[in-house]
Amino acid sequence: MGRRYEDEPVFDSWESTSPAHLDSPIPHRSYAAQQQLTLELLNLDTFAERLTCLFEHESTYYVLDGEPVVDPDEISRLAADEDPGFRSFVARVPLVARWVQARSGVPVTKQALHNFKGGIRENTRPSITKGLAAFWRIHRDLLDPHVGAAEFEVPYDETDRRAHELMIEIGGVGVNARTIASRLGGARDADKQLLLKVLERIARNPRDTGHDRPR
Template sequence: MIETESRFWIRKDDRSPVVDPDVIAAAPGRASPYVSKTSTVPQIVEWVRARTGLTMTKSSLYNLREGKNVTPRTAILTALGEFWRIDPRLLDPTVPASSFPYPDTEASQLDPLEQRTYDLMREVGLTSVRPREVANTFQGSTDADKLQLLGILEAMAQHRKTEHHDKP
């Protein structure tokens, strides 16, 4: 993220920051009054310090980038998330990927049987399955084949519901 997502825009004349992507896109090419820069580690560290008031060193950011620091402070992760405009949990190695929903655009491209299968897979605990994997798996399958798998998943989901319901 440091090398690829740390770009920012400033005005050529007064070096003031520009954050509106529509403004930047409206003046493309060499005639643009804006210039793109990439933030350096010292600039990012200074931004985090100013934002959080916490002590952060350049080496701590390099260690985070290289995976050496696996437990950074939450406030620093939050500030870095704000810097990159992402959910700060994405930077926390203790948060499992399954806690993030997959983009709805993939799921919306499934036919009704594939969508129901995908929903049931997630319900029975197969949270790492992506919608496109369901679509790829069903490619060339008949509706009868899809219904067989759907029946198995529905039985598993029903069993889980009754199992959880029976427990005190």
């Protein structure tokens, strides 16, 4: 979707944006897509393999008139409309390094990322791991092969599972399934249902795409 161009956007506001408000250009995923990616990453044994997987399969992003579009519904609409300002790109090492550095506040060189991908060097800085996870919208522990797959098992309880699904839909990828089950384990059913209603209301609201172009 979207025409591909070699001249990547500049995104010159990244360095001046507060890290807490710096959003990744990578699109949000559906719950099913997020779970599928989680399984794919868990099946890889090393940090290098997982990072390579993300670069090779999860790095397409979209812009409209130079600004990222991250909402899947908006992306589909723009692609269907063949909007002339809508373009797609693949995030490569220089762009990822720059974004992670702006997000983490620590130096991240292109060579360092190449070394991580190639398994030449281990990443020992948690801030870089968090930045990489934030860029690809995944839980940071998915970049740590020492964390067991049990941490990401889908909750058996239907309410817990639905809460996890809604958290993913609204962008809460930093909360894994086990955490949801643990936090809700002792909650009253009435409180759980109230939480679901709040999450569902948030999920129903269209994401702010930042684009007010007429449909």
